[in-house]
Amino acid sequence: xxxxxxxxxxxxAPMEGTASxxxxxxxxxxxxxxxxxxxxxxxxxxxxxxQIKNSGRIRDFLVYVFxxxxxxxxxxxxxxxxxxxxxxRAEDYxxxxxxxxxxxxxxxxxxxxxxxxxxxxxxxxxxxxxKGRYTPLFRERxxxxxxxxxxxxxxxxxxxxxxxxxxxxxxxxxxxxxxFAGVLIVRLRSTKVSVQNELEKSPGLNALWSQLxxxxxxxxxxxxxxxxxxLHELLSRQLTLAEYLQTGQWxxxxxxxxxxxxxxxxxxxxxxxxxxxxxxxxxxRIAQLVGSEQSRLSVLxxxxxxxxxxxxxxxxxxxxNRANPWQELIQDRLNFRFGYNQxxxxxxxxxxxxxxxxxxxxxxxxxxxxxxxxxxPNLTGNGNILSISGTEIEGTEGxxxxxxxxxxxxxxxxxxxxxxxNRLPYFEALLTSSRVGGQTPRLSVIAFRLLHP
Numbered sequence: 001x002x003x004x005x006x007x008x009x010x011x012x013a014p015m016e017g018t019a020s021x022x023x024x025x026x027x028x029x030x031x032x033x034x035x036x037x038x039x040x041x042x043x044x045x046x047x048x049x050x051q052i053k054n055s056g057r058i059r060d061f062l063v064y065v066f067x068x069x070x071x072x073x074x075x076x077x078x079x080x081x082x083x084x085x086x087x088x089r090a091e092d093y094x095x096x097x098x099x100x101x102x103x104x105x106x107x108x109x110x111x112x113x114x115x116x117x118x119x120x121x122x123x124x125x126x127x128x129x130x131k132g133r134y135t136p137l138f139r140e141r142x143x144x145x146x147x148x149x150x151x152x153x154x155x156x157x158x159x160x161x162x163x164x165x166x167x168x169x170x171x172x173x174x175x176x177x178x179x180f181a182g183v184l185i186v187r188l189r190s191t192k193v194s195v196q197n198e199l200e201k202s203p204g205l206n207a208l209w210s211q212l213x214x215x216x217x218x219x220x221x222x223x224x225x226x227x228x229x230x231l232h233e234l235l236s237r238q239l240t241l242a243e244y245l246q247t248g249q250w251x252x253x254x255x256x257x258x259x260x261x262x263x264x265x266x267x268x269x270x271x272x273x274x275x276x277x278x279x280x281x282x283x284x285r286i287a288q289l290v291g292s293e294q295s296r297l298s299v300l301x302x303x304x305x306x307x308x309x310x311x312x313x314x315x316x317x318x319x320x321n322r323a324n325p326w327q328e329l330i331q332d333r334l335n336f337r338f339g340y341n342q343x344x345x346x347x348x349x350x351x352x353x354x355x356x357x358x359x360x361x362x363x364x365x366x367x368x369x370x371x372x373x374x375x376x377p378n379l380t381g382n383g384n385i386l387s388i389s390g391t392e393i394e395g396t397e398g399x400x401x402x403x404x405x406x407x408x409x410x411x412x413x414x415x416x417x418x419x420x421x422n423r424l425p426y427f428e429a430l431l432t433s434s435r436v437g438g439q440t441p442r443l444s445v446i447a448f449r450l451l452h453p
Contacts, residue, residue: 039138042125048304049119051111056295058111060086061104065129065136077134105129204409205289207424208375211384212314213290218298220309221283222326223275224319224396225302231269232322234262236342241325245303247271275301278393279318282400286316289404302326311379317387319396320347327389329379335449336362336372336430338389347391349430351447358447364391367434371399371443374428377453398433398443408442415445426451 043066052058064086068077079101083089087100095101109129116126128137199206213219225244232238235253243249247270250256256263287294300309302324309315310329321327321338331337336349348363349370362370371390378385388403390396402408413419416427427450431443 038125042123042127042138045120045123046112046115046127048301049115051115051119053300053304055107055111057087057104058108061101061108062136065134069135075135079134082134101134105134199290202406202409203422204406204413205404207413207418207422208386208403208409209290211375211423212316212386213293213296214314217314217383218296219314219316220305221286221297221299221316222305222318222324223279223283223299223301224323226274226276226323227269227272228302228325229323231266234266238322238340238342239325241328244325247303276319276323276393276396278397278400281397282318282388282404285400285404307379310385312383313378314383315378315385317385317389318400320389320391322347324389327387330374330376330385330387333376333451334372334374334387334428336374336428336447338372338391349391351430355447362430362432362446364395369395369398369433369443371395371402371431372428373399373403373431374451375424376426376428376451381453395431395443399431402431402443405442412445412448416448416450426453 043062046052047059047062052062061082064082065077068081068085069075079095080089080091080093082101083093083095083098084091087104089098089100109131112127112129116123120126124141126139126141128139129135130137199209228239228244231250234256237253239249243252250270251263251266256266283299287297290297302319305326310326317324317326317330319327320340321331322340327338335352337352338347339350340347346364347370348361349372351358351360351362354360364370369391371388374385374387374389376385376387377383386403388396388399390399410419412427412429413421413424416425416429418424427448429445429448432446433443
């Protein structure tokens with residue numbers, strides 16, 4: 001069971017204590033769905049908070065009790081059940097001797113208390129694991145402390161220009177995408193892992209992934225930030241990694257600071273973190289591929305990733321520079337470099353040193369998609385990085401399929417002359433495919449380079 005996941009639960013526990021709770025239930029499925037979405041988002045913020053994100057045992061505990069409550073609302077969750085399902089204890093283990101569940105539950109309660117008193121102090125709803133119980137509980141903060149009213153922004157619908165309506169549609173779509181992304185990842189958590197690792201019977205895949213998912217290390221999968229992509233549509237340039245990591249910089253560009261409504265929208269986007277469905281699908285494929293080694297995978301939002309992890313862990317970077325600025329740190333080490341024409345709104349890969357028969361620029365259009373797959377050392381050379389960067393979402397999705405498909409990896413090994421080796425050398429490959437109805441059939445290699453660190 002992976003130690004980091006975006007878990008989602010429905011009706012995990014009733015909201016306690018006010019008459020408004022009953023009123024919510026009476027309003028039907030629409031309001032229940034809205035409450036569900038709020039709780040989804042709250043759980044994700046808790047899981048990725050700095051208090052909890054590095055504690056696999058606490059994450060596993062929280063994820064399990066949420067999923068368990070989702071499967072059977074109202075059912076009591078017992079200590080022995082958690083010990084077996086989360087910590088791998090025997091079905092009949094003695095809880096009076098082995099107190100792993102009670103100790104972990106105590107740690108969870110303390111971490112939640114610290115989070116909601118600190119980083120989560122503005123959360124309107126508090127998540128708790130009541131003492132003596134293991135079923136999660138939501139509690140309105142108004143029942144615990146006096147709430148601080150949130151500012152509201154009034155928008156007069158009749159005067160909203162079309163470009164602002166487009167922004168609204170894009171932002172709503174991004175929110176929904178984040179929810180669906182979480183659903184797919186939590187399904188991964190509930191999938192039973194086969195005892196036989198898929199890599200053991202796939203030499204092409206094993207040649208790559210055995211160097212990324214190792215017995216003693218961790219592998220960080222860094223998701224692209226769709227909120228940043230959305231912001232870039234409003235700007236005349238792309239934010240740097242340094243600017244991205246300081247969300248206060250998101251509203252500094254002149255085109256935003258001179259427009260109060262766009263600035264307000266940018267502030268809203270900076271507080272949200274969503275990813276693309278294509279990237280979540282790639283995570284799902286990777287986790288299925290590594291099978292019993294899923295526990296070594298960590299899934300992180302780009303804004304939660306750190307330079308230390310880029311230096312010392314194995315890393316999978318998903319998405320282009322426009323959505324995942326961490327790609328910036330490896331750009332100069334590669335031959336095929338992502339670019340974006342801000343004025344004409346098209347992405348491309350620049351071929352720094354074209355060889356015979358190659359183009360100097362590979363530009364995307366409505367009928368062609370490109371993706372660069374690069375395998376290279378991490379920043380200190382004690383781990384490896386796999387970069388999957390498409391000119392658009394379809395390209396990244398195709399790249400994710402390429403590196404998790406045995407036939408594709410077999411063809412790549414033959415192309416770069418490594419078919420007899422059980423380890424792929426460092427390389428970068430430019431893939432292309434026609435785009436049909438917003439989808440890309442299997443990508444093929446049109447150019448490659450061996451990398452010599």
